[in-house]
């Protein structure tokens with residue numbers, strides 16, 4: 001029996017007000033437990049699907065103090081307890097010396113939960129302010145500097161994997177940003193080799209919705225550090241894409257899930273990238289091709305049905 005229920009029963013027959021509060025508390029506890037189970041399942045699934053973590057790995061979890069990186073660390077710690085393999089976790093925060101950065105919060109939190117950690121102090125804030133003219137976007141230089149520092153720290157700590165807290169919504173937004181403003185069909189992969197060729201970067205929250213990390217942060221009461229300390233404006237284009245996806249999700253339930261699913265169901269012969277498919281040498285083979293053009297493919301939207309390959313984000317258990 002959970003503590004809330006036990007305490008309530010010990011008090012004796014509840015009056016109607018306390019009975020209602022008890023029911024409410026039980027419902028909240030049930031929903032929170034379901035959320036935790038869902039996050040563990042989705043993170044475990046992403047780790048398995050992309051072979052993100054292997055026996056003997058040392059995973060460096062990059063902790064910014066935002067809701068997503070806290071959720072990532074928390075869920076990885078739970079999964080490590082249950083995993084049939086052994087891997088180590090070290091949390092790393094880069095203190096960029098932004099004004100009013102509350103430097104005590106992360107060390108206190110990490111000490112309390114008993115996770116080995118390293119705080120890297122590097123004043124990238126001053127560099128960015130010095131180099132970038134007032135009013136220009138600072139994020140690209142800032143992230144380049146941060147990336148270089150984190151790669152070096154990973155080397156120094158002997159980390160074999162670098163885990164970042166990007167989630168499903170970040171990945172979808174990046175996909176549309178690249179398409180709309182970069183003319184590229186390119187997303188944010190769940191696992192990739194770093195640009196210096198020396199590290200493997202993983203995104204275990206790849207299947208997790210932002211709304212879930214948001215709620216989880218509230219449930220767990222993570223000591224969130226505000227993300228606007230650098231004074232940089234939030235990327236306007238990303239903001240617009242976020243709003244577009246939110247609108248779609250409201251108006252056309254299932255559409256965003258289908259788009260996300262399509263990222264893992266790519267048919268190069270039905271696109272136009274000559275580097276991915278050899279259109280030049282395409283010739284009659286006389287053999288049936290499962291991927292071949294059937295001239296008048298049925299349009300999925302014509303039937304009003306959902307594509308069948310949608311990743312199920314909720315099991316019957318979770319609902």
Ligand code: SF4
Pocket residue numbers: 138139140142143230231232
């Ligand atoms: S928002 Fe601020 S801290 Fe984040 S990348 Fe941009 S400049 Fe750097």
